[in-house]
Amino acid sequence: MSVETTALRPGYDMSRVIKGGWQLAGDHGPVDRATSIRDMEVFLDAGITTFDCADIYTGVEEMIGAFIADVRQRRGTEVAGRVKVHTKLVPDLGLLAHIEAADVEAIIDRSLKRLQIEQLHLVQFYWWDLSQGNAQEGFEVLKDCQQKGKIAYLGTTNWDVAETRPFVDAGFDLVSTQVQYSVLDRRPAAGLAGWAGANDMQLLCYGTLAGGFLTKAWLGEPDPGFAFENRSLVKYRLIIDEFGPWERFQELLRTLQEIGDKHGVSLSSVATRWVLDQPQVGAAIVGARTARHLPMTLEVFRFALDQEDRAAIHGILDGSPGPQGPVFGLERDRTGRHGRIMKYNLNTRPDDTVLGDANG
Numbered sequence: 001m002s003v004e005t006t007a008l009r010p011g012y013d014m015s016r017v018i019k020g021g022w023q024l025a026g027d028h029g030p031v032d033r034a035t036s037i038r039d040m041e042v043f044l045d046a047g048i049t050t051f052d053c054a055d056i057y058t059g060v061e062e063m064i065g066a067f068i069a070d071v072r073q074r075r076g077t078e079v080a081g082r083v084k085v086h087t088k089l090v091p092d093l094g095l096l097a098h099i100e101a102a103d104v105e106a107i108i109d110r111s112l113k114r115l116q117i118e119q120l121h122l123v124q125f126y127w128w129d130l131s132q133g134n135a136q137e138g139f140e141v142l143k144d145c146q147q148k149g150k151i152a153y154l155g156t157t158n159w160d161v162a163e164t165r166p167f168v169d170a171g172f173d174l175v176s177t178q179v180q181y182s183v184l185d186r187r188p189a190a191g192l193a194g195w196a197g198a199n200d201m202q203l204l205c206y207g208t209l210a211g212g213f214l215t216k217a218w219l220g221e222p223d224p225g226f227a228f229e230n231r232s233l234v235k236y237r238l239i240i241d242e243f244g245p246w247e248r249f250q251e252l253l254r255t256l257q258e259i260g261d262k263h264g265v266s267l268s269s270v271a272t273r274w275v276l277d278q279p280q281v282g283a284a285i286v287g288a289r290t291a292r293h294l295p296m297t298l299e300v301f302r303f304a305l306d307q308e309d310r311a312a313i314h315g316i317l318d319g320s321p322g323p324q325g326p327v328f329g330l331e332r333d334r335t336g337r338h339g340r341i342m343k344y345n346l347n348t349r350p351d352d353t354v355l356g357d358a359n360g
Contacts, residue, residue, distance in 0.1 A: 001302045003047030006282050008122070008153060008175045008202060014050040014084050016276060016283045017297060019043050020206060021053035021060040023232070023287035033063060039291040040067040044083060046294055052178075052206075052285050054088035054124075055107055056346040061087060061114035069116045086122040086204070087111050088157055088178075089142070093344035096133035104141040107347075108150055119149060124157040124178050124204075128332075128344055139172055155204070160187075160326035161195045168199055176282065179327050181205035182214065183252065183271050183317065184236075184243045187327045193280040202282030205275050209286065211236035214271040219253045222246075234341050242330070244320040252316045259309045269299040274313060277305060 004016040019040070024031050040051070040063075053060040064085060072080035089107050091099050111120060123142060127135040145151045155176035156164055168174060177196060181188045181203060188203055196203060209215060211232040223246040228234050240249050256267035263270075275284050288297045305313075323330055330338040 001298065003049075003298070004276075004301055006202070008282065012084075012121070012153065012175075014086075014283060015048050017048055017272070017300060018050045018052045018086065018204065018283050018285040019048050020285040020287040021051065021057050021064065022206075024060050024063060025057040033059075035290060037063050037067045037070070040064065041071060042291040042294060043288070043297075044071070044079075046298060048294075048297070049082050050084040050086065050283065052086045052204075054090060055111055056088070056090045058346065061111055065114050065116040084121045085115055085117065086124060086155075086178075087115070087120060088124040088126060089138075090126045090128075090157075090347075091138070092347045093128040093132075094348065095345075096127065096129060099133055099138070101137060101141045104138050105145060108142070108145050112150060120151045122153045122155055122176065123151050124155040124176070126157045126159070130163060136167065136170060139167055139170075143172060155201070158328040158331070160192050160328070162326065165195075174199075174201055176202050176204050178204040178206060178285070180207040180239075181275055181278070181281065182208050182210055182239075183256075183274055183313065184210055184214070184239050184249075185323050186317070186321075187323055187325065187329075189278065190326075192327055193278065197280045201280075203278075203280050204283050204285060205281055206285040207236065207239070208272050208275045208284045209268055210239060211287075213237070213240060213249075214253070214256070215268045216253075216257065216266060219257055219267070220250070231341060235338070238338055238341075239323060242323040244322075248316070248320050252313075252320075255312050255316055259305070259312060262309070263303040265299040265303055266296055268296060269303070270305070270309070270313075272300045273303070273305055274310075276300065 005013045006016055007013050024036055051064055053064055068080050068083055125139060125142060127138065142151060142154055153175045154172060155174055157178035159177065164177060179188050185207060193203060213236050226234055226237055243249060253267060256270045259270045260267045272284050275281060286297055288294065330336060331342065333339045
């Protein structure tokens with residue numbers, strides 16, 4: 001069994017499962033920093049060469065940087081050079097109206113310093129509110145940083161076609177768009193995937209396991225409501241609400257489990273494989289915190305869904321359309337249930353509070 005790879009551009013290959021970093025940031029439970037850094041090497045040696053992070057994932061760029069520096073010191077530059085890091089540039093909402101070009105480049109320089117590398121492999125751009133400030137100027141700075149050799153490739157995150165098209169039309173070469181995509185949330189299939197294909201962009205998909213809800217741990221469990229301290233679970237419990245009633249979600253889990261039993265893999269691997277098989281999907285971002293999650297993470301590469309499997313899954317999905325509207329549209333509404341649990345100023349205020357709870 002080998003880990004599947006794909007090329008975002010000729011000469012730039014990445015693993016089709018990306019090790020996510022959001023779960024290593026704050027608000028997701030305790031993290032053993034030393035163990036997390038050490039375990040990154042286990043993923044690298046297994047063929048999971050690509051790591052996802054962001055400037056707003058508190059402490060995660062630094063952790064990946066420590067991992068790369070340690071591998072470089074012990075095993076040399078060739079092994080350390082196998083690591084591909086996809087980070088993000090997400091200026092705080094409170095700064096958008098006044099952010100300047102020098103501020104954007106300073107964020108890039110900070111990521112380079114944190115990650116302890118000479119060039120960022122992929123920077124994924126996001127602007128909380130396109131009605132504020134000058135997002136195109138921000139992109140121009142990133143393009144200038146490319147020309148200076150600080151960045152290899154550019155992408156976006158959490159935008160649909162309407163938000164992304166103006167930048168493509170303006171001549172920016174965007175290789176990817178990172179979006180939420182799972183059996184529960186198929187919003188990218190409504191238009192973004194096809195448009196991305198026509199514009200040589202691949203989808204990098206997070207939320208494929210819905211923060212852990214698409215695991216056997218939730219099979220047969222009663223509806224927990226929203227009483228979670230982990231903000232990630234609140235976020236994805238809201239997505240389940242959009243998908244359908246809890247019993248329909250349980251029906252989906254049972255179907256995924258039956259398919260997993262047939263192939264000798266977990267229901268989570270079935271859910272991830274389904275996403276990887278969707279048009280224009282380059283990779284799935286999986287929040288596997290430690291090396292003990294690696295065997296299950298690798299399962300996705302040792303089986304294939306057949307026509308019967310796909311029909312069984314779609315038999316459930318056809319009756320549960322899931323979240324509607326544009327990609328990240330529900331989350332972008334800062335007055336709605338999804339938007340009120342977000343934190344918008346994590347660079348300047350890591351302890352930023354959410355605007356409200358999920359019950360209102």
